[in-house]
Amino acid sequence: MNCWHCDRPAHGVCQFCGRAVCKSHAQTMPHVVAVYRSKAGNPMVIATDNALHCGVCHPKDDPIQLDSLDE
Numbered sequence: 001m002n003c004w005h006c007d008r009p010a011h012g013v014c015q016f017c018g019r020a021v022c023k024s025h026a027q028t029m030p031h032v033v034a035v036y037r038s039k040a041g042n043p044m045v046i047a048t049d050n051a052l053h054c055g056v057c058h059p060k061d062d063p064i065q066l067d068s069l070d071e
């Protein structure tokens with residue numbers, strides 16, 4: 001797979017949209033890996049602050065409500 005921007009061999013894949021990017025075009029962005037409830041009932045988020053981002057797609061700032069997880 002080649003870089004979305006320059007068509008050279010890619011080093012990784014955007015965590016948000018799946019586009020492939022090389023090191024020189026890769027960017028980073030915080031990425032939520034998992035959301036769960038703690039034993040005390042508090043919503044908890046596991047996040048990484050430098051997930052690979054292609055620089056093309058625009059992950060939404062606001063959470064999107066899911067109608068259903070049973071797809």
Ligand SMILES: [Zn+2]
Pocket residue numbers: 003004005006007008021022023024025
């Ligand atoms: Zn590139």
Ligand SMILES: [Zn+2]
Pocket residue numbers: 014015016017018019053054055056057058
């Ligand atoms: Zn992307």
